[in-house]
Amino acid sequence: MFSPIVGIALITVFAFSSYRISKKRSPPTSDNVEEKLPGRNKRRPFIILAMTLTAMAVVILAARFVILSACEIIKLAGVSQPEIGAKIVAVGTSLPELAFGLIAMKRGRIHLALGDAIGANLTTVTLVLGLVLTFPLM
Secondary structure, eight states, X not given: OXXXXXXXXXXXXXXXXXXXXXXXXXXXXXXXXXXXXXXXXXXXXXXXHHHHHHHHHHHHHHHHHHHHHHHHHHHHHOOOHHHHHHHHHHHHHXXXXXXXXXHHHHTTOHHHXXXXXXXXXXXXXXXXXXXXHHSOOO
């Protein structure tokens, strides 16, 4: 009976936190990217675009593979669809965070990996849980 009130409170906390973070400015840190690239190549934007499009295609194909595999698991195991769906959502939201954290740590950006993990979890707790409590499925 109190869940919509708690949901609205969580969404308010998320909105307030997002506002405070957006107002807090800090000077950007250097990644030494300019030192690695001696000259500006005119073909570089096309290479970046091609890599971005390729990565998007790989993500779409991988997502399709995961969904089709999950459907087959449901058929073989006889497990309920919401149960498998919840697991797919959990894995789908956790794997990008894991990949980002590993890459950041490999590059020596431990604070970036830690900030991403904390931010992702706080967003899930405040925004996602707040929306679910505010607008429950009937």
